[in-house]
Amino acid sequence: MIRTIDDGLSYLVKVNHASVLDDYLNSAVDMARQYASSTGMCGILVTRHAHDTYTVMVSEAVPFGETRERHDP
Numbered sequence: 001m002i003r004t005i006d007d008g009l010s011y012l013v014k015v016n017h018a019s020v021l022d023d024y025l026n027s028a029v030d031m032a033r034q035y036a037s038s039t040g041m042c043g044i045l046v047t048r049h050a051h052d053t054y055t056v057m058v059s060e061a062v063p064f065g066e067t068r069e070r071h072d073p
Helices: 018-039
Strands: 002-006 010-014 043-050 053-059 067-071
Touching: 002 018, 002 053, 010 018, 018 043, 018 053
Parallel strands: 043 067
Antiparallel strands: 002 010, 010 053, 043 053
16 A cells, blocks of 8 residues: 655655555655656655555655665664
């Protein structure tokens, strides 16, 4: 499941099966990248909250054109 948290800026990705994780994350990153490309000022941050829960967001803390990953403590 990909749920929009903030239209164009942030998405929640939650999976029930590991087999779909990459596809869901790639789709969410593509959606966020469309917005980031229109501004030319932000990159993409993917945060793992649990083995089945991630957020993908447009972030000013990430340089334009880059995607970074982090794990929630």
